[in-house]
Amino acid sequence: MGEHVIKLPDVGEGVAEAELVEWHVNVGDLVREDTVLAAVMTDKATVEIPSPVDGKVSWLGAEIGETVAVGSPLVRLEVEGEGAASEAQAGAAMADGEKEAPLADGTAEEGEDVAAPPKRPQPKAPTAKPAAGAVEAAAKPAPVTAGAPRSEGEKPIAPPAVRLRAKDAGIDLRQVPGTGPAGRITHEDIDVFVARGSRPAPAGLQRRTGEEEIKVVGLRRRIAEKMALAKSRIPHITYVEEVDVTALEELRGKLNAEKRADRAKLTFLPFLMRAMVKAIGEQPAMNSTFDDEAGIIHRHAGIHIGIAAQTPAGLMVPVARHAEARDLWDCAAEVNRLAEAARNGTATREELAGSTITITSLGALGGVVTTPVINHPEVAIIGVNKMMVRPVWDGGQFIPRKMMNLSSSFDHRVVDGWDAAVFVQRIKALLETPALIFVEG
Template structure:
């Protein structure tokens, strides 16, 4: 017998360490060559680690949330023959039978009964620039017995947060109807209101939850670190202006009514077209600031970051060369990237290289937002909720659809006059939407 030390390989250029976000094995497990053993998160991606040898797991580097340096021991495996370097002998031999061992699982995730979906490979960042973590592992509910006594598995996809809430409410997620692959909080809300046949139970609604200490790991740690760094390093200022989108909304409705097989248009593609058309006159906004080098790079092409909410947290996929796309192409790319981010299939390169970001809460958007810049970018644009209000047009009062538009800028690079002038240029295009399609 020999012991093989599996050292954490270099999994990204310039990466010094990586965080353990999930263990798929425990001490005492028998593993095979190429078997997935852990998920490691760097500043840019989450990578699946596969064992290069077969054998029995003797040691693990740490717990979920711990950092492991590149080249340090990640796992020690006892093999039948010497495969590569051998680790020093352990002080005590591994017991032949390990009883009642606790699996080193991701906190809050129950044991897998069936084969689980593969975690995200190569994810990166969240709000403003947080790197990406894999979507929470979706696990099946506990087995039940059929009338014939045969064991069957009821496999339901939902995030740990949804599962915890359902457990507190005493809801069987297998009974909750939903669209798509995952059960979301909105599906659970709909079930509580209409689907249970019993309505919402007041005792559950009024019961106080116990205090809970949650370790900040994975994506939440990356979001926390990057947001803190952005606010520390960047002197933010936010400018907000009101835009009349009545004509734009009418045009959007007409285009959707005649779209055929093309994707449905939201407001976002129109905003991106307007942003791309106005940026050439405001090059200081489509830029990245190198703090250490003291250099601002003004980019000629627009790689549009698109803040996207997922079950694991906020991610920012990048629409590359957005300036070359029309509204239909943008709608298609927005849908593709958003779906890939939410299902954990986003590629690492699709989360990097943004030059300016747009962030929107859609219909949840409030009166105004003060978004945090996606460092090292220097500007982020936040459209807010569209509301219908009476406005004066000459001596007449008419109904209008109005939307506030926010822009946060890095005051080291962008002056207030520049930000205000830029939003006015956007306003002109959006209030006269035919200009979006003019050469």
């Protein structure tokens, strides 16, 4: 038998390390070639690490949430033959002939006599942590089921003080569920029983104790870090304006009814993207990123719109590049493509980075008003709220109109309140008169 060392491969250009977000195997598992061993993440891109050989897992090199350097040993397998040190292929193998990095735990390279590596504690799934006092209860017989009356002649367990209190109050202790050890009735149980109007608690309504510890790793940790960075560094100003999208919705319906087979179905977002492109043409400062450490504003010519998308893994922001060069249907097709890539986890690093301004929308759950968090280091984000039919006064009567709020946030270090209002008002005018979106110049 030999040992095969699988190292973390080069998972992307310029990437020196990755975060371990999931183990698919445990020590002692038998694996075959191409079996997925683990998943690592960098820059919101998740990469699966397969096994290049058949073998038995003898050692795992990190715990979930730890950062692993490229070239460091990740898994050791017991294999037939002499074994070897290798790097699993994960979409981007290290260059041919590149010298392998030394083992992270200080062991020698292949061929040297070394002691067997110490076994590392294996990651465990989150478990419920008992609250104070729960351990003692767990070691004793289970309590009587709450709400279940005791049988005739069964004596309830209660201390003298509780019995006296129940007698004075005219309470039949046989009807009081006990939550103490072995079903012992406490003063708190009497309080709950009285609060329920001296009626037994319905079956299943029991007190719960304990807590669950969930380690923040992977995409959730990156989201947390990104949000904390944005809120700690950017002084937000949020501007909310309502938009009458009745005419836009009528136009959208007609265009979808007459669309060609080679065109994507139009949603609200492509119209908003084109409106933003025209508004940015008049206020290019909105299409900027701010290097707050160097004190430099980078004003971009290309308009790369990030589309905040909720996925099973968490919030991602795929980027529709060069929106200024896309027409309405091209915007729609790109939004659909990026949303699908984000949902199924196939979005590339390039598709998840480089935005210059962002749109965020919760769709039908958009609410009336939101306070979007700017996608650092950008200076603006446009938030789309829920569309609702509301009565609107036209000067002579109330008429039903399709209304939607735009909740937009700006970096107040770069964007003044007046400029933010002018920008949103320009978008509002374009959306309320959608024919203007198609006018060039």
